[in-house]
Amino acid sequence: MKRISSTITIQNKKYNYSVTEKTKKIAEFECVAAKIKQDFLKEDIADLLIDLPNLIIAEKEREKTQKDVIRFRISSEDKAIVEKKALKAGFINVSDYLRHLALAS
Numbered sequence: 001m002k003r004i005s006s007t008i009t010i011q012n013k014k015y016n017y018s019v020t021e022k023t024k025k026i027a028e029f030e031c032v033a034a035k036i037k038q039d040f041l042k043e044d045i046a047d048l049l050i051d052l053p054n055l056i057i058a059e060k061e062r063e064k065t066q067k068d069v070i071r072f073r074i075s076s077e078d079k080a081i082v083e084k085k086a087l088k089a090g091f092i093n094v095s096d097y098l099r100h101l102a103l104a105s
Contacts (some may be wrong), residue, residue, distance in 0.1 A: 001022065002020070004018065008052055017030065035092050
């Protein structure tokens with residue numbers, strides 16, 4: 001699989017992203033700053049790159065509003081299961097996955 005890694009500069013700060021070819025028509029796009037790790041049609045990657053600065057800025061603004069913390073204890077086995085489910089569901093981290101599950105209607 002072919003992988004291309006690069007950076008984008010927004011407000012004098014560099015953010016990494018990568019595109020990994022999966023099939024002839026599908027590529028995985030990953031940008032931690034925008035919290036994106038998802039498969040896209042290759043033809044849609046150019047549009048995604050055009051929107052990427054706005055997505056990163058929106059994610060940074062959203063993070064500023066997240067100030068409260070919820071903590072709980074969990075066994076190592078259960079933690080591994082939750083992490084696996086979060087990745088399978090397309091989430092980059094467990095916090096976003098658990099927030100999504102807790103707030104879903």
